[in-house]
Amino acid sequence: MSTPHPDFQVYTLLVTPLVEVRDVVCAGTCRHKGEIERAGRTHLVFPYRGTYVRHVGHDDAVADASQVLFFNAGEDYQVSHPNAGGDASLSMALDPTLLRELAPPALLADGEPLRFGQTRLRIDPRAQVLVALLRHSLREGIAEPLEGESLALTLVHRALAPRTTHAAGSSQGRQRLVDRAKLVLARDLARRWTLAEVAAEVGVSAVYLTQSFRQVEGVPLYRYQLRLRLARALDLLRDYDDLAALGVELGFSSHSHFTAAFQKMYGRTPSEFRQIALHR
Known part of the structure; x- marks a missing residue:
């Protein structure tokens, strides 16, 4: 409803x-x-x-x-x-x-x-x-x-x-910085950002951004971006017959790269997950 x-x-x-x-x-x-x-x-x-x-x-x-x-x-x-x-x-x-x-x-x-x-x-x-x-x-x-x-x-x-779980931590200033970086990454999941580009977007040095992100979020910046991409894949699997096209849309270099990353993160390939979720 x-x-x-x-x-x-x-x-x-x-x-x-x-x-x-x-x-x-x-x-x-x-x-x-x-x-x-x-x-x-x-x-x-x-x-x-x-x-x-x-x-x-x-x-x-x-x-x-x-x-x-x-x-x-x-x-x-x-x-x-x-x-x-x-x-x-x-x-x-x-x-x-x-x-x-x-x-x-x-x-x-x-x-x-x-x-x-x-x-x-x-x-x-x-x-x-x-x-x-x-x-x-x-x-x-x-x-x-x-x-x-x-x-x-x-x-x-x-x-x-x-x-x-990992509770967001550190100072309010670092939390706000990390939140700005998260919004930058989420703006275009398929884009292959460099650390320098993200740091420039939020107005700090690459080193400070790297240290702050890991301290606040508990994972490095690249790992966070990968999790966002794969979470989007979980959302879209039911809508794609061509899983290779889905991987490319989310910024993975190839179908094998997408499949390997998905399986490493979730313990199943994209096709196995779709079978479990939609055809039990």
């Missing part, structure tokens, strides 16, 4: 007493901060296509496929879209009692309603695969409610488990 809106579409994929899963696709027409919004209940939001910036007070978080964002109940926020092309996210709301059982106490704020104490966490490649599997299987009508719930809970557990 789709809910119409001037700027975005909300597709309800699953509603049970414990879990609600929605696919939110935004046109991204608002370059500057939009109207103030407020979540009625706490949501875990997994961006899987494009980028946007979520503004909460003085905290600005670039939303991309490498992380989960926490939209806390009763918390005001605004959204802007520095990059053209729109974005899409998988939004999930869980029964609060269930979410408290899944979430490590250190991640939660004190009191009621249930809220997270930070705005985002980095997720690992396995969590990215679970996002794609959950979305594809629900959109295609392959997964029954029980399976959908199980996949959703597995994803939440994976995303919140301390061993699989």
Whole structure:
């Protein structure tokens, strides 16, 4: 079911007493901060296509496929879209009692309603695969409610488990610098950026950018770009019969390069993943 809106579409994929899963696709027409919004209940939001910036007070978080964002109940926020092309996210709301059982106490704020104490966490490649599997299987009508719930809970557990996450760290200045670099890379996933080009775009030295990015994100710049490309591949696999063309579109030098990178990251080739996600 789709809910119409001037700027975005909300597709309800699953509603049970414990879990609600929605696919939110935004046109991204608002370059500057939009109207103030407020979540009625706490949501875990997994961006899987494009980028946007979520503004909460003085905290600005670039939303991309490498992380989960926490939209806390009763918390005001605004959204802007520095990059053209729109974005899409998988939004999930869980029964609060269930979410408290899944979430490590250190991640939660004190009191009621249930809220997270930070705005985002980095997720690992396995969590990215679970996002794609959950979305594809629900959109295609392959997964029954029980399976959908199980996949959703597995994803939440994976995303919140301390061993699989990396919280954004370091100073606010370095965080803002890294966020600018992330927006530069996301602007054109297929472009073969050089370090000097990215550093020039954000106005710092290549050495400082390299050190800052690794400190804040926990991965080097090139690795982050690769993860963005492969996450986009997870999103687009259902739409491409020619996987070689998909690899070229995402900036890989050849089909074999694309396949090898995908398999190394996710443990399956692109064709194997498509078979599992769409033809079970």
